[in-house]
Amino acid sequence: MITVIPQKNYTFEEYLAYDEGTNKRYELVDGKLELMNPPTFRHLLIAKFIERILEIEIERLSLPWLCFKEAGIRTGWKKSRLTDVYIITREQVRELLDESAICQTPPLLAVEVVSPDSVTRDYRYKRSEYAALGISEYWIIDPITNKISVLLWEEGLYEETIFTENQTIISRIFPQLSLTVEQVLVSGNITEV
Template sequence: MKSEVAEKLFTFEEYLAYDDGTDNRYELVDGRLELMNPPTFRHLLIAKFAEQIFDTEIKRLGLRWVCFREAGIRTGWRKSRLSDLYIVPVEQVREFLDRSAITEIPPLLAVEVVSPESVSRDYRFKRSEYAALEIPEYWIVDPMKSKVTVLLWEEGLYEETVFTGNQNIVFRTFPELLLTVEQVLAAGNIG
C-alpha cells in the first residue's frame, strides 16, 4: 500500500531536505511524496543476498564500484525512486557522502524485488523511468512468479529476457558471474 503525503508539490531539493520526524520512507512522484511500506522479509533477504553477491564480484574484479541497498535514484525533475539495489562507480558518490543517498546520475545496474504492493511500480513505472535514464541493466526479481526479468538497454529500448528455474541469469554488468534464478529466490527463504 502506498499513500500520498500532504497536498504540497515538492521540488527535488525540498524532497532531499524533507524530514517528518519519523522513520518513514518516501518516493517523490511528480512532486508528491508517496509513503513506502516496509518491504517483506523475503524481499529483504533477496536484496541482501544480491548485494552480497555483487559486493563479492566487485571486490574479485577490483572494480571501483559500490553497491547500495534501499537508496534513491533521481528519475526526473520532481521524481525520485527508492531502488532495492543499485551499483554506481565510487566517483559518482564521493563528493556527496554527507547528502541524502540519492544518485542523480544513472546507476550501472538497478535491481527491484517485487512485493505484492509493488507490482505495477516495479514492472511499469520504474521500468519507464529507468528507461528514460538509460540505465544499462535493470533486474526485476519476482518471487511471486518465480522469475527474474533482465532488461538491457539496447539502441533506445530495453531488451527483455525472462529467466526461470535453474537457468543462469545472463549479466551485462558481471558477465563471468554464474547465478541461477533458483539461487536468487532461495535466498528469500529461511532454512
C-alpha cells in the same frame, strides 16, 4: 498499497531536505510524496543476498564500483525512486559524499525485488523511468511469479530476457557471474540450521 500523502507539491531539493522525524520512507513522484510500505522479510532477504553477491563480484574483479541497498535514484525533475539494490561508480559517490544517498546520474545496475504492493511500480513505472535515464541494466526479481527479468538498455528501450528455475542469469556488467534464479529465490526462505 501506496499511500500518497496529501500535501503541497515538493521540489526535488525540498524532497532531499524532507524530515518528519520518523523512519518512514518516501519516493517523490511528480512532486508528491508516496509513502513506501515496509517490505516483506522475503523481500529483505533477497535484497540482502543480491547485495552480498554483487559486492563479492565487485571485489573479486577489483572494479571501482560500490553496491548500495535502499538508496535513491533521481528519475526526473520532481521524481526520485528508492531501489532495493544498485551499483554506482566510486566517482558518483565521491561527488555526493555528504549529501542524501540519491544518485543523480544513472547507476550501472538497478535491482528491484517485487512485493505484492510493488508489481505495477517495478514493472511499469520504474521500467520506463529507468529506461529514460539510460540505466544500462535493470533486474526485476519476482518471487511472486518465480522469475527474474533482466532488462538491457538498447537504443533508448529495454530489451527484456526472462530467466526461470535453474537458468543462469546473464548480466552484461557481470558477464562472469554464475547465479541461478533458484539460488536468488531460495535466499528469500528461512532454512533449518
